Amino acid sequence: MSVLRFDGVRYRYPAGDTDALRGVSLAIEPGEFCVLAGLSGSGKSTLLRAAAGLVPHFHGGVFSGTVTVAGLDTREHGPAAVGAVAGTVLQDPESQVIMTTVRAELALAVENLGRTAAAVARAVEETSLALGISHLLDRPTGELSGGELQRVALAAALVSRPPLVLLDEPTSQLDPVAGDELIWQLRRLNQESDTAVVLIEHRLERCLAAADRVVVLADGAVVCDDDPRGFLRWAGSHARMLQTPGARLLEAAGLGPPPAGVKQARATLRAHGLLEAARPSPERSAAVSESGPARRRRRLPARRRRGGRTVAAPALAMGGVWHEIDDGPAVLRGIDLELYAGETAVLMGRNGAGKSTLLRHAAGLLEPTRGNVQSRGRVALLLQNPGDYFLHERVELEAPAAALALAGLGELGARHPRDLSGGQRQRLALAVVLGGEEPPATLALDEPTRGMDRGSKQALAGWLTERAGEGIAVVVATHDAEFAAEFATRSLLMAGGRIIADGPVEEILAGGWYFSTETARILEGAGGALRPEQGAGILRARMSTPASSSSEGEPARELAR
Amino acid sequence: MRQMGGAGRIAYRRLASPLHAARAPVAACYGAALATAALIVEHPLLLVALLLAVLAAGTAAGVGPQLRRAARTMALPILALTVIVNVLVSREGLTVFARLGDWGVLGQVNLTVEAVVYGLVFGLRMLVVTLACMLVICAANPDELLLAFRRISPRSALTATLTTRLIPVLGEDARRLAEAQRCRPDRGARGARGRLAILRATVGGALERSLDVAAVLEMRGYGSAGRAPAAGRASSRHDLSFALAAAGLLAVSAVVAGGDLAPFHAYPLISVALTPATFMIAAVLLGLALVPFLDRRGIEP
Numbered sequence: 001m002s003v004l005r006f007d008g009v010r011y012r013y014p015a016g017d018t019d020a021l022r023g024v025s026l027a028i029e030p031g032e033f034c035v036l037a038g039l040s041g042s043g044k045s046t047l048l049r050a051a052a053g054l055v056p057h058f059h060g061g062v063f064s065g066t067v068t069v070a071g072l073d074t075r076e077h078g079p080a081a082v083g084a085v086a087g088t089v090l091q092d093p094e095s096q097v098i099m100t101t102v103r104a105e106l107a108l109a110v111e112n113l114g115r116t117a118a119a120v121a122r123a124v125e126e127t128s129l130a131l132g133i134s135h136l137l138d139r140p141t142g143e144l145s146g147g148e149l150q151r152v153a154l155a156a157a158l159v160s161r162p163p164l165v166l167l168d169e170p171t172s173q174l175d176p177v178a179g180d181e182l183i184w185q186l187r188r189l190n191q192e193s194d195t196a197v198v199l200i201e202h203r204l205e206r207c208l209a210a211a212d213r214v215v216v217l218a219d220g221a222v223v224c225d226d227d228p229r230g231f232l233r234w235a236g237s238h239a240r241m242l243q244t245p246g247a248r249l250l251e252a253a254g255l256g257p258p259p260a261g262v263k264q265a266r267a268t269l270r271a272h273g274l275l276e277a278a279r280p281s282p283e284r285s286a287a288v289s290e291s292g293p294a295r296r297r298r299r300l301p302a303r304r305r306r307g308g309r310t311v312a313a314p315a316l317a318m319g320g321v322w323h324e325i326d327d328g329p330a331v332l333r334g335i336d337l338e339l340y341a342g343e344t345a346v347l348m349g350r351n352g353a354g355k356s357t358l359l360r361h362a363a364g365l366l367e368p369t370r371g372n373v374q375s376r377g378r379v380a381l382l383l384q385n386p387g388d389y390f391l392h393e394r395v396e397l398e399a400p401a402a403a404l405a406l407a408g409l410g411e412l413g414a415r416h417p418r419d420l421s422g423g424q425r426q427r428l429a430l431a432v433v434l435g436g437e438e439p440p441a442t443l444a445l446d447e448p449t450r451g452m453d454r455g456s457k458q459a460l461a462g463w464l465t466e467r468a469g470e471g472i473a474v475v476v477a478t479h480d481a482e483f484a485a486e487f488a489t490r491s492l493l494m495a496g497g498r499i500i501a502d503g504p505v506e507e508i509l510a511g512g513w514y515f516s517t518e519t520a521r522i523l524e525g526a527g528g529a530l531r532p533e534q535g536a537g538i539l540r541a542r543m544s545t546p547a548s549s550s551s552e553g554e555p556a557r558e559l560a561r
Numbered sequence: 562m563r564q565m566g567g568a569g570r571i572a573y574r575r576l577a578s579p580l581h582a583a584r585a586p587v588a589a590c591y592g593a594a595l596a597t598a599a600l601i602v603e604h605p606l607l608l609v610a611l612l613l614a615v616l617a618a619g620t621a622a623g624v625g626p627q628l629r630r631a632a633r634t635m636a637l638p639i640l641a642l643t644v645i646v647n648v649l650v651s652r653e654g655l656t657v658f659a660r661l662g663d664w665g666v667l668g669q670v671n672l673t674v675e676a677v678v679y680g681l682v683f684g685l686r687m688l689v690v691t692l693a694c695m696l697v698i699c700a701a702n703p704d705e706l707l708l709a710f711r712r713i714s715p716r717s718a719l720t721a722t723l724t725t726r727l728i729p730v731l732g733e734d735a736r737r738l739a740e741a742q743r744c745r746p747d748r749g750a751r752g753a754r755g756r757l758a759i760l761r762a763t764v765g766g767a768l769e770r771s772l773d774v775a776a777v778l779e780m781r782g783y784g785s786a787g788r789a790p791a792a793g794r795a796s797s798r799h800d801l802s803f804a805l806a807a808a809g810l811l812a813v814s815a816v817v818a819g820g821d822l823a824p825f826h827a828y829p830l831i832s833v834a835l836t837p838a839t840f841m842i843a844a845v846l847l848g849l850a851l852v853p854f855l856d857r858r859g860i861e862p
Contacts, residue, residue: 436746
């Protein structure tokens with residue numbers, strides 16, 4: 001019996017103009033690891049909410065067809081009953097944790113099933129051990145980091161040992177390390193306990209290697225249902241925006257089949273005799289290991305032209321900035337940073353490394369406990385939640401017309417800000433912070449790509465590059481290395497409140513493991529290639545030289561498709 | 562951005578103390594007994610003993626800095642408020658030290674020493690009650706309390722859970738909104754207008770937030786089951802000692818009040834008995850409150 005089954009499901013939200021789900025039929029078998037893919041607004045979250053019983057019981061609207069979860073028909077059983085057989089983890093960890101301590105949070109779902117106190121205690125103990133959070137059990141939930149909160153939310157969804165777990169972009173707010181840990185924890189759970197997993201994820205390169213199956217939605221309908229490699233072949237011809245960087249790399253180099261992860265991609269390169277040639281040369285490694293002021297002097301121009309005049313001073317300068325919390329830790333520890341006009345920089349690092357705090361200091365929202373911050377003009381800061389900027393009933397009241405036009409929202413002036421899509425909300429928030437009489441000297445963005453599909457990220461990257469071209473210094477805190485590689489020229493890696501690496505983006509991201517693009521991981525940083533097209537160029541060059549011949553003596557050129 | 566430093570906050574945090582080792586309903590009863598004792602007895606010396614008992618209990622429970630800071634912050638406003646209100650409305654004292662004339666609706670206002678003293682004693686009582694409540698907030702696990710409450714009244718517990726969860730979430734929303742407004746080119750509207758705009762936006766977002774929290778509660782099956790199971794933590798030696806201390810505090814206070822063993826009368830003239838018996842009762846109250854802290858076995862979280 002399928003653990004989750006959709007039969008001809010159509011659904012329209014109460015205020016919707018069109019169907020969010022259009023005749024979806026789908027069956028998930030026990031023990032399957034299924035990734036739900038699709039562009040923003042394709043119906044993925046609605047499908048997941050239908051599987052959790054929230055559609056239609058919680059959201060209302062018009063529903064037809066049947067959804068059966070572990071034998072329970074959701075037309076007859078509400079979210080509470082479905083919750084006993086299907087654990088659900090949503091995107092925002094803050095809204096998912098209810099109780100004040102982790103132990104009580106885990107106990108809640110089992111208590112609600114009416115289990116005895118001993119059974120509750122055992123379930124909490126075993127789940128916390130299985131997910132590696134036993135050390136958090138007596139911690140207040142209000143003090144947990146985003147990654148810890150998401151693991152607690154996952155544990156709370158699994159504590160009753162449901163045969164199915166549903167996850168809606170659980171890694172969107174996590175750093176690459178925590179995100180990978182969560183995905184592999186899911187895979188381990190899936191393999192060790194036969195739990196079926198349905199996972200929505202925009203960064204497909206992160207999870208395809210763990211998946212058995214990929215289901216793609218477009219406009220509320222299933223358009224592809226295949227294994228990861230079958231999906232990638234389909235995406236190559238039908239939905240290029242869903243292709244992973246690894247698949248694009250091999251396709252651009254004329255190699256196949258499309259890889260569902262770094263391991264498969266490297267196996268293909270190895271079979272074609274391209275792997276050894278792709279290793280970084282000793283000369284390049286030496287260049288990467290060079291650090292400090294000497295390198296920075298060479299990289300940063302002493303003078304930049306801006307607005308027809310030559311300026312020497314940086315747009316933003318931080319000197320020995322410390323941020324120390326009363327009765328708490330030091331969040332920033334002696335930050336020295338100079339950012340010049342027209343520069344595009346990314347701040348990367350784990351959750352809690354100090355990225356957001358650094359941006360707040362840059363914008364003057366926080367005062368350093370030691371050190372100083374100097375800016376050659378206004379610092380426009382876009383915080384993580386664009387909705388926080390909106391105070392009015394109409395878009396046109398939030399920002400000047402010129403700023404709205406710059407953000408591409410000129411036609412939407414009469415709409416309510418809350419009625420905009422995620423991407424539109426973000427552009428409106430950008431219009432708000434950019435909309436003053438004086439253009440900003442620095443534009444800072446904190447995690448702007450959360451929940452964005454690739455198309456939206458590309459559009460944002462292009463927009464930021466245009467602003468940099470106008471002479472604005474751009475700095476973006478992000479966990480998304482692929483996005484960073486799209487627009488940034490400089491990368492700053494933070495850890496423990498310090499900047500531990502600062503250099504051209506090709507050097508920093510190509511040399512890393514977690515803070516690195518998939519292309520760089522596949523090619524082990526060869527040539528500083530971060531994007532698939534850059535990597536494909538390197539592979540094509542290798543294929544055209546005799547040194548790239550495989551050990552079996554088969555020319556790589558002949559293997560290329 | 563989550564500020565991790567929070568050691569000075571009035572909030573529950575599991576610490577290694579006998580009071581934290583007791584189950585939450587017992588810890589709450591102990592705090593309630595201290596507060597109730599302060600409402601029963603009237604003698605200033607006994608109230609001072611109870612104030613010392615609460616502060617010493619807080620120190621022994623590891624939350625002394627929070628309670629002392631609260632006491633320093635609140636003592637003056639509470640005492641000033643009770644004294645001012647009492648001297649303006651009280652007509653019972655005989656020792657007049659200032660005649661303020663006719664104050665309209667308040668009539669003829671004469672300030673008396675008795676009214677000032679009674680106001681101070683009443684303020685002291687309010688301070689003890691407030692600090693005892695803070696001790697409960699810091700030392701009684703709210704989740705355990707809610708679980709105990711759910712066994713009695715599931716629907717009320719659901720409302721309480723939603724409310725207790727939403728208050729910090731909305732507080733965090735308001736902080737973020739205020740921060741975002743400071744990022745606007747004009748730094749956002751200031752003063753009352755700015756605060757009103759933020760309040761309006763927070764309330765507007767509260768519906769979305771409450772829906773999120775309610776959806777998660779629904780998916781976790783909250784309210785679907787019958788009677789919630791008994792609290793998971795087993796009864797410990799600390800449960801017994803704090804329960805006995807609470808009972809002892811209530812019993813001694815009731816006997817003292819019923820038998821008028823420590824007489825104090827503010828009106829018409831101040832009359833305070835400072836006998837050996839009064840000092841002994843004060844010592845007994847202090848001892849009863851602090852004896853459970855002497856046993857420090859099995860207190861690690």
